[in-house]
Amino acid sequence: MGxxxxxxxxxxxxxxxxxxxxxTIDVKATKGLxxxxxxxxxxxxxxxxxxxxxxxxRIVNIPYMxxxxxxxxxxxxxxxxxxxxxxxxxxxxxxxxxxVRSLYASADLLSAGFKDVSNVGGGYLAWTENVFxxxxxxxxxxxxELSDEL
Numbered sequence: 091m092g093x094x095x096x097x098x099x100x101x102x103x104x105x106x107x108x109x110x111x112x113x114t115i116d117v118k119a120t121k122g123l124x125x126x127x128x129x130x131x132x133x134x135x136x137x138x139x140x141x142x143x144x145x146x147x148r149i150v151n152i153p154y155m156x157x158x159x160x161x162x163x164x165x166x167x168x169x170x171x172x173x174x175x176x177x178x179x180x181x182x183x184x185x186x187x188x189x190v191r192s193l194y195a196s197a198d199l200l201s202a203g204f205k206d207v208s209n210v211g212g213g214y215l216a217w218t219e220n221v222f223x224x225x226x227x228x229x230x231x232x233x234x235e236l237s238d239e240l
Contacts, residue, residue: 110200112193114209117216120144120183128181131172133195134214138187143214145223150175154186154195168195169202178203185210185217 115123124130124146132143133154143149152171155162165171176182182204186192189211196209210217218224 110197112196112200112207112209114189114193114211115183116211117220117222120185120208120210120217121220121222123181123183124148128183129176130210131176131182131184131195132214133168133184133186133191138214140227142218142224142226144185144217145225149225154191154198169198172199172204173202176204179205181206183208183210186213188215189213 120130124144129148129150130144130146132139132149132151134143134151135153135155135157136151137157139151143151152168152175153165154168155164182199184192184196184199184207186195189209192213193209196207199207212219
């Protein structure tokens with residue numbers, strides 16, 4: 091079975107086995123919801139997040155997957171970490187780089203009992219294509235080097 095077919099099979103397995111249908115919204119709708127009590131849950135790696143992420147009031151980064159020498163592996167503590175900062179009743183907008191990891195993460199969150207979860211279609215790539223506000227985390231080492239030069 092080819093990689094595409096395996097991915098498609100996984101996608102349909104998650105979609106139909108979660109018990110709840112994942113709702114996907116576009117980045118324009120996401121931008122409109124950010125200031126109205128929604129939490130944006132960025133499920134990319136910390137490295138991806140630090141290079142640039144959605145700018146808004148309540149942005150949380152909890153990786154759904156980690157990069158390892160063997161490839162990407164699912165974060166075994168993902169649901170526990172999300173539960174540590176979000177309640178099941180919180181309104182969550184789940185985003186990643188392109189919308190795939192966030193789809194899986196959204197399905198897991200719904201299966202775990204979270205009530206109001208939406209996948210952000212197109213993810214950070216679509217966000218930046220629309221020239222919406224982004225924030226880049228400053229590298230502490232780079233900041234120290236710059237202050238030492240001054």
